[in-house]
Amino acid sequence: MYVAVKGGEAAIRNAHRLLADRRRGDRSVPALTLEQITGQLALAVDRVMAEGSLYDAGLAALAIKQARGDMIEAIFLLRAYRTTLPRFGYSRPVETGEMLIERRISATYKDLPGGQLLGPTFDYTHRLLDPDLAGDEQPQKPETREPEEGPLQRVSDILAHEGLIEEDGVLSHGGEPADITRTPPDFPLGRDARLQALSRGDEGFLLALGYSTQRGYARSHPFAGEIRIGEVEVELDVPELDFPVPLGRIRVTECQMVNQFKGSMMAPPQFTRGYGLVFGQSERKAMAVALCDRALRASELGEDITAPAQDEEFVISHSDNVQATGFVEHLKLPHYVDFQAELGLVRQMRAEFEERDRASDHKEAAE
């Protein structure tokens, strides 16, 4: 039963005013600018764009500031904002093979063409806190070197000619790609719908599931075939022009996971692949997506479904942190009437229990 109750307006108003004050912090300290957030907390901005599923660094920075650094709250703000905008269309698929590369590594080939390009990585740092960063010390300018010309070959193409590795995933339905923002997911999903959900999925949740596959829950023998980070061109077909319109570039992280596969009734022994494509510089997330993508292909490849990471409905239904936080946090909303009803029920059950107890004591005493 729902009962309308009034009250709390003044408390809510004052709570939000208090929030604004606490968000500002010490007023003698300069306020953060959005340029500072996009420039110096760039990976936080990337995460909010990726899980907010909206590429706009300025809006993501604003969301982080408004949310006081609460990432899921910021992601929620970005998701809410996107619902206010009209959709102009679907881009042409971005060509990650023609990326302006900022980082590219492979754990499967040491001497791959174009080389291992570390880029701006945390890898090989000693994870010791740096007291110098507490101040405003200017770092050295980056070293430069003459780059090689031309696009870098994909690692998956190196193995492809031997037929020992799967080709890029081609869907049998061949129609328009699924869009879970327009049509709610209907299980079982195609790999396109799963990858869309995984791209916006919660990094922590997908990281844990990916980790579970490494620990033996749906073991898939993964190698990081290739990780590349950089900018790709976006193009859009529009009715008023007879060529695809260039919109500019976005930064993405792509992970090609390569998995040893013993073969099944449905596929011969070979290397299979998991794929991840994520906004921004989001390497851990792209790897987790690729691990989950591969685990979720179990039925396609004729594998037994034995572990949570292979259970499509479980993974996809719980990967979205905006949905998850909405349902968990709604428990804070007033449930006074529900609770009163349950309180009455528990009182009644307790009375009946005690009545039965007394009755059986009485019976034992009589025997």
Next chain:
Amino acid sequence: MTADNTEAMSRREAMAVLASAPADVLARLWRESGLGNDASVIRGPETGLVALRGRIGGGGSPFNFGEATVTRASVKLPTGEVGHAYALGREREKARISATIDALRQRSGLAARIDAEILLPLRDRMRAADDSRRAETAATRVEFFTMTRGED
């Protein structure tokens, strides 16, 4: 990479340069060019979303992996030319200027001047930024050394 400054830019290439241009730099070059601003806006500038697509495995079937903000505008000159602009982000004034430039470039004789005063400087700037990014990345390339093994 040397800029081939003599060759005329295609309409698509010009739109690519405008889409990638920083709004403030474009606004400054536009102002400095002193080109007429008699275009009337027939659409926008308006901000919306474009759903972004990738390919499974990098080269397979397309899938949607997120959305981006895009701002567009269309303008018409008194002489009839219609110009369009689309760019990632929410820069309305940039879209209006870009659409006007797109329209003006269709007038005979104006394209060369616009390219020289606005588009080529923007393209050179972008290429220089890309070149330095490539060079910075190249400096992080790993050089492996093979250690000699055995004792002789």
